[in-house]
Amino acid sequence: MESSRPVIGVILLTSLVSGCASRANFPDHPHDWVDVRTPLDLADTTSIARDYAEERTDRREPRVGLALSGGGTRAGMFAFGVLNGLNDANVLDQVDIISSVSGGGYAAYWLFARRLEADQGSFDYRLAFADCRPDWWVRYDKQDQGVNLALLEQGGQDRDNLGFWKMEPCSRSSSEDGQQWSGSDDRYRWQAHIARYPDVFRRDSVVFDGTNGGGPILTALPVITLSLFEVLRFPFVSNGYLGSSYEKGISRTWGLTPLPRSKRADEKVDFSNADNDFLGGPYVKAKEHTWGKLRQLDLKLRHSSQPLPLWVVNTTVLPKQVDPNTRAIFELTPFSYGSEASGYLSTTEYTDVISEIPSSVRASAAAADAQGLGTSHWRSAQRVSALFPALRWGVGVDDHKFGSDVGSFRLSDGGGSDNMGLISLVRRGVRDIILVDAEADIEGRFEGVCWDREILNHAGYDLRFPMLERFSELCAQRISERDSKNSDDTAAPRRAYNVSAWRNPIIKGEIVALDSKDLSHVLPPIRVWLVKLAWNQEKVHDALDATQCETKEHPVSCLLTVFHAHQPYTNTALEEYQMFPHLSTGGATWNSSTTLFWAWRELGRSAASLFEVTPTGLGIKSGARTPDMTPQPLLYRSPGRQAVSSAR
Numbered sequence: 001m002e003s004s005r006p007v008i009g010v011i012l013l014t015s016l017v018s019g020c021a022s023r024a025n026f027p028d029h030p031h032d033w034v035d036v037r038t039p040l041d042l043a044d045t046t047s048i049a050r051d052y053a054e055e056r057t058d059r060r061e062p063r064v065g066l067a068l069s070g071g072g073t074r075a076g077m078f079a080f081g082v083l084n085g086l087n088d089a090n091v092l093d094q095v096d097i098i099s100s101v102s103g104g105g106y107a108a109y110w111l112f113a114r115r116l117e118a119d120q121g122s123f124d125y126r127l128a129f130a131d132c133r134p135d136w137w138v139r140y141d142k143q144d145q146g147v148n149l150a151l152l153e154q155g156g157q158d159r160d161n162l163g164f165w166k167m168e169p170c171s172r173s174s175s176e177d178g179q180q181w182s183g184s185d186d187r188y189r190w191q192a193h194i195a196r197y198p199d200v201f202r203r204d205s206v207v208f209d210g211t212n213g214g215g216p217i218l219t220a221l222p223v224i225t226l227s228l229f230e231v232l233r234f235p236f237v238s239n240g241y242l243g244s245s246y247e248k249g250i251s252r253t254w255g256l257t258p259l260p261r262s263k264r265a266d267e268k269v270d271f272s273n274a275d276n277d278f279l280g281g282p283y284v285k286a287k288e289h290t291w292g293k294l295r296q297l298d299l300k301l302r303h304s305s306q307p308l309p310l311w312v313v314n315t316t317v318l319p320k321q322v323d324p325n326t327r328a329i330f331e332l333t334p335f336s337y338g339s340e341a342s343g344y345l346s347t348t349e350y351t352d353v354i355s356e357i358p359s360s361v362r363a364s365a366a367a368a369d370a371q372g373l374g375t376s377h378w379r380s381a382q383r384v385s386a387l388f389p390a391l392r393w394g395v396g397v398d399d400h401k402f403g404s405d406v407g408s409f410r411l412s413d414g415g416g417s418d419n420m421g422l423i424s425l426v427r428r429g430v431r432d433i434i435l436v437d438a439e440a441d442i443e444g445r446f447e448g449v450c451w452d453r454e455i456l457n458h459a460g461y462d463l464r465f466p467m468l469e470r471f472s473e474l475c476a477q478r479i480s481e482r483d484s485k486n487s488d489d490t491a492a493p494r495r496a497y498n499v500s501a502w503r504n505p506i507i508k509g510e511i512v513a514l515d516s517k518d519l520s521h522v523l524p525p526i527r528v529w530l531v532k533l534a535w536n537q538e539k540v541h542d543a544l545d546a547t548q549c550e551t552k553e554h555p556v557s558c559l560l561t562v563f564h565a566h567q568p569y570t571n572t573a574l575e576e577y578q579m580f581p582h583l584s585t586g587g588a589t590w591n592s593s594t595t596l597f598w599a600w601r602e603l604g605r606s607a608a609s610l611f612e613v614t615p616t617g618l619g620i621k622s623g624a625r626t627p628d629m630t631p632q633p634l635l636y637r638s639p640g641r642q643a644v645s646s647a648r
Contacts, residue, residue: 024317024409030343031403035336037344040326040427040459044521048429054335054346055310055428058302062096062310064618065430067422068104068438069448070365070415071533072589073200075438076106076254077597078533078581080194081604082436083111087129088165088609089621093305097430099312099421101414102365103585104436109361110254112311113289114190117257117272119297125306131191132170132180134598138562148562151549155558162625163609164550164557186260193258193269198592200249203281205269206594243369243393247362248283255284255358289357295334295347310334312424314414315363315394317341319371322482324455328417331424332360342402342409350401354411359395366393367585369412415439419448422528423455426511429524432618434611436604438533442582442641444496449530450475460517465509465530468497469631495634500577502534503628505607506620529618531607533581533600540564555625557606563599577641 030036038047049056056062066086068079079100086092100108118125133155138148156166170180170188180192196205257272275285298308310333317330317339330339337353338344345353354360371394394412414421425433439448453463453475465471474495481494507530513522540561543554549561567578581603588596612621620627 024342025405025407026341026409027403027405034343034345034402035338037340037427039340040423040455042521043427043429043523045429045524047521048427048523052428054348055333059307059310060096062428062430063432064091064095064613065097065099065425065428065433066095066309067420067425067433067435068098068100068108069421069436070102070104070367070413070419071438071440072103072365072367072585073106073198073592074440074533074581074583074585074588074600075103077194077198077592077600078438078604079104079107079436080110081601081606082434082531082608083107083604084129084165084601085605085608086434086611087126088605089163089611091608091611091613091618092126094613095309095434097310097312097425097428099314099424100361100364101314101419101421102367103589104421104438105313105361105364105414106250106254108311108313109250109289109357110194112294112308112357113255113257113284115308116289116293116297119300127187128190130187131167132182132188133167133559134180135169137595144565147547148565150547151544151558151562151565154548155550157550158552161623162550162552162555163621164606165609181261184260189258189260189269193256194253195594195597196269197253197256198594198597200246200253200589202249203252203277243362243366243395245277246366246393247358248277248281250361250365251284251289251358252282254361255289256282284358286356290355291332291334291347291352291357291360292355294357298334312421313360313364314418314421314424315360315411316371316414316416317409317411318417320413320416324451324458325417326423326455329414329423330411330417332363332411338402342406345401353397353400354395362393363395363411364414366395366411367413367415369394369410371410371412371416415448418452418455420452422449422452426456426523426526430526431524432527432529434529434531434608434618436531438604440582440585441499441533442579443494444499444534444635445478445494446471446474446497447478450478454479456511457514460514461511461523462514463509463511463528465507465528467504467507467631468509469634470495471634474634495636497632498577498635499532499534499582500537502532502536503630503632505625506531506610506627507632508620527618529611531604533603535560535581535603537564537577557602559598559602560606563595563602566595 037051068082069075083092086095098108098111114125114128133152135149135152138144138152141148156164158164159166180188180195182188198206256274259270259272261269271282273284273288274282276282294308294311301308313332315330315332316328318325318328318341321328327339327341330342331337332354334347336344336346354363369392394410396408396410398408400406418424419439420435420437422433422435435449437449441447449463456463477495509528509530511523511526511528513519539554540556541564543549543556543561544565546554548554549556549558567580581600583596610620610625612619
């Protein structure tokens with residue numbers, strides 16, 4: 001009997017772990033009470049109007065959509081810059097739908113949080129975009145002899161022609177350095193808050209001295225320690241403490257409502273919607289930002305001059321696969337939620353599957369969740385995560401109305417099914433889509449965009465960008481590498497674009513039906529406007545050398561030029577280009593900085609400010625920063641670096 005006890009213990013442990021690791025069992029056909037939407041290959045204007053009727057009640061047909069890709073803090077800050085630029089260009093209020101994934105959801109969350117705040121405070125939400133020029137950042141530079149300050153002061157001088165926004169100086173004297181304080185109205189407090197809290201794992205604000213600083217190691221140690229002790233509480237922990245700390249960090253940086261500071265030297269900032277975690281610092285308290293409140297605001301503003309855009313938060317409901325699988329894209333919106341695998345439920349009949357918006361954004365951004373490791377490794381990783389809940393960054397769903405036979409399921413990183421957020425907008429037939437691609441892509445391989453192109457190809461469509469040389473060849477090579485399982489063979493030359501020698505901030509493309517497409521079911525014409533996280537380092541460096549920026553001769557952001565002046569070196573002598581703007585997703589999310597926030601914001605802002613809305617749809621302002629009419633060349637690249645070789 002004694003010898004059998006270890007065996008019984010192992011069997012019991014295995015049963016517990018296997019039980020915790022159970023996955024959803026979605027039926028081939030959802031139950032009768034669950035809505036089913038038309039597959040993309042059979043969709044047309046009639047089916048779109050039927051499938052999305054609830055979203056379109058008392059709304060115009062969606063014309064402009066904004067897709068914000070994944071990529072952690074890097075993507076969040078770049079997408080935030082795009083929102084700033086669209087606001088500068090008076091285009092933001094013309095956006096009908098925002099589809100976000102992972103880090104792109106950070107910026108979308110900020111926008112919708114400001115809309116809720118503005119409604120409660122009865123002010124124009126666009127006031128939250130105001131910011132000032134950080135002269136204090138460069139005032140004490142010892143080697144530039146005032147060059148950087150002179151560059152900052154040039155910003156916005158020719159706004160009408162070039163589209164760059166003019167910012168007033170933040171401070172009037174050295175005693176105000178770093179405060180971004182404008183007086184009793186404290187109108188810069190929203191942007192100052194993100195500059196103070198750029199790291200989602202840092203509980204305290206960063207020091208406003210213009211330096212990068214280090215990662216939030218001391219803050220993270222208690223969180224990591226508690227996460228390790230969770231092994232003592234399995235199998236009763238469905239969502240780990242590390243994941244919940246991540247959620248609180250997202251809400252702290254992007255969701256908190258800062259109150260006006262009472263005096264210019266006051267470092268303490270109070271918030272109107274904060275709770276406090278002894279180990280994790282301030283965060284948005286429960287029930288402040290919910291899908292229910294967003295629905296109420298949508299109904300209130302639907303007939304106003306500033307209606308609320310529809311928000312689609314994209315998550316993944318199945319283990320990540322090697323090939324594209326649209327069944328795994330699980331959408332969360334104010335009016336419905338679901339996927340092709342589960343079917344869709346309306347929030348007018350059923351409660352939200354996740355009621356809190358911060359939890360929804362966390363699910364979409366849970367790249368470290370075990371579910372994202374891929375189909376072949378998922379089940380073993382899930383079993384390990386039962387013992388170590390720190391691997392559960394996503395959100396587990398046990399209580400739902402998809403059917404008791406479905407069982408529990410997890411919602412995790414939306415990048416596991418569509419890292420661009422493009423497909424949700426295509427399904428809705430949006431005519432003009434601004435595609436903001438900020439995924440990690442230092443090699444310029446466009447994997448997320450090519451992934452979506454493959455989805456569209458399977459549905460009978462093609463995604464084309466005439467100004468990207470041989471774009472179809474690039475995507476075809478990626479499929480070939482995957483299918484032949486030689487993607488780790490670095491000896492074979494691979495094609496890519498140089499994202500540090502980028503020619504145009506906006507690349508116009510289109511989604512068109514393939515010749516083989518059955519034209520009895522076809523989507524309306526769709527234009528795609530690609531805003532890639534990329535820059536032309538040489539042009540920025542030329543502006544620095546000439547001490548001119550935001551001019552006709554040097555039409556680059558002054559703030560970005562000064563950032564470049566502070567980051568003049570590459571990692572090795574063999575590299576021609578800096579790693580910026582493609583710092584790693586994990587590294588940028590763990591340890592960002594005030595200056596990186598400004599740089600990514602201004603990169604996105606300077607691109608998006610070129611848009612305009614015309615009677616025929618979205619367009620690019622004529623005369624502002626003349627575009628380069630030569631296509632972006634397809635080059636060869638070395639693994640982990642920018643593509644620089646033009647050899648054929």
